[in-house]
Amino acid sequence: MNFQQLRIIREAVRRDFNLTEVASVLATSQSGVSKHIRDIEDELGAEIFLRRGKRLLGLTKAGQTIMGYVETILTDAGNIKRLAEELRAADQGALALATTHTQARYALPSVISGFRKAFPQVRLALHQTSPTEITSMLLDGRADIGIATEALALHPDLVTFPYYTWHHAVVVAKGHPLEGHAQPLSLQDIAAYPIITYHAGFTGRPMIDRTFEAAGIKPDIVMAAMDADVIKAYVGLGLGIGLLAAMSVDAARETGLSLLRADHLFAENTSYIALRRGRFQRGFACRFIALCRPDLSEAHIRKSVQPPS
Amino acid sequence: MNFQQLRIIREAVRRDFNLTEVASVLATSQSGVSKHIRDIEDELGAEIFLRRGKRLLGLTKAGQTIMGYVETILTDAGNIKRLAEELRAADQGALALATTHTQARYALPSVISGFRKAFPQVRLALHQTSPTEITSMLLDGRADIGIATEALALHPDLVTFPYYTWHHAVVVAKGHPLEGHAQPLSLQDIAAYPIITYHAGFTGRPMIDRTFEAAGIKPDIVMAAMDADVIKAYVGLGLGIGLLAAMSVDAARETGLSLLRADHLFAENTSYIALRRGRFQRGFACRFIALCRPDLSEAHIRKSVQPPS
DNA sequence: AAAGCTTACGAGAGCCGTAACCATA
């Protein structure tokens, strides 16, 4: 058994059992990949992969159990390398963030500029995607830190820290009837108009749906976008009223739009910072988190991430 | 980085940094060991070992941190091998027990004979040692299952299951004054005579000491043995009265000795079954435990041992 | 002087990649 064999097994699962693809990702030959798989299966005396003829289709029962161990072995091997780098050059390296539009656009800019000033030598990559993809990037190591409102807190292999809380708000075009309407608004007031809000699974959308449903109201959602900028643009065009995260509307800068409070209608949302459990985090990664949550120390973060024992 | 390098690092720590010894344990050449260490230190760009001149003396700070990861990697590699063996031949393999005299002599015989009948093909090794050595054998993989009263429940890397509870009892030579004394005995009654009991750290001795101390009594312990047989022999010779685990005296079989109850004087003791956290246990190991504790299923044992994630 | 680590070097095993071949969709 060697590390290359384990890398191949892991990658085979990730690449949906296409060994040609595995070979190219691991920068080696496809025949070598084949041979390594045969070798380790021989050594263990058990089949890891299900096959139909020559094609690999999935994992055997044995393979599934083995995979858990393979993952931790490779994670720990990575931890050793990262730890060594940390000792060699604490202020150099790469940090991959995975986050949603809302965070990237409204919450993180100040944090990121502070971080760049503190660690100019760290190559910072910001990946903007969906919450589920953020989860997947954290799990397979493509991202170090994930930041989002949805999905992250649920997975047992992710460790999460609350980042900040926020509320939804209503945005209408200047001159819209709701602007003059008695405040605070009710759910009925809002549901009287076509609504533009987030896509399913983004930025508190699940909570919006639950709120309307609990009130027995069926809102007319005419458009679902992945980010606030798109929502605002169409609100400006008069397509409907916007329902979005309050922090994404800067009253001073928006022209032609009015912000109406809705704190009392929709429950508070919490955005989370997430890390992969069992993964050693570089010092600057901890510092990044501390820029978001100044009360979290490097030691505390490392300890939260560590499995027991 | 490869597995041999990691094995060498781990073994270097265990063998007190004597590379010659490491080489012989790992059945390789000493020069190879040296080179592997240099190689991995070069690869990581950090020293793992403290040196004075050419001699290795200990781990650097970096080395200490790395060691944790090295241990889990090698444990998981072992888990994969054990799991594969399980699939290949569920009823064959080796099971190493580490236990104290008390357990080996009085609690386990029936369990072990039952196990041998159920798994005649499993090579069963029974190591009789001290509780601290049992802990160490579990931690470094020389033993699969540990059984003892002391020490095991404390270590965070061990998972323990209560096995059974028992009390201490007093044993005196036939015709000894205590035999005719009013029962039940008091601590003072006992402390009036020279006492023979277990060595420090064995079979409830810590609890005995605490009990006397709490009562403000200083017992006259004239002899401390590691097992009940020795204690009984010297009680028979009239050296003093014995204070030992009740189950180690079979009234029917002992000649020349009387057993006097002491349940009311000393707190109940619990003997534990211990496993290494994170180590995959063979099916027959789980069955062995089930012979001790029929309510523990294979699935339950495996789950208890598994770190989260 | 003995024990312990490093360096040098030759033999061999294991890994990799090309190419031809076979199987599946």
Next chain:
DNA sequence: TATGGTTACGGCTCTCGTAAGCTTT
């Protein structure tokens, strides 16, 4: 027929072990 996997084989690297040399106690 295109995609994907296996087998065969030569080259090469990496690992191992012997032996000699150097350090430390």
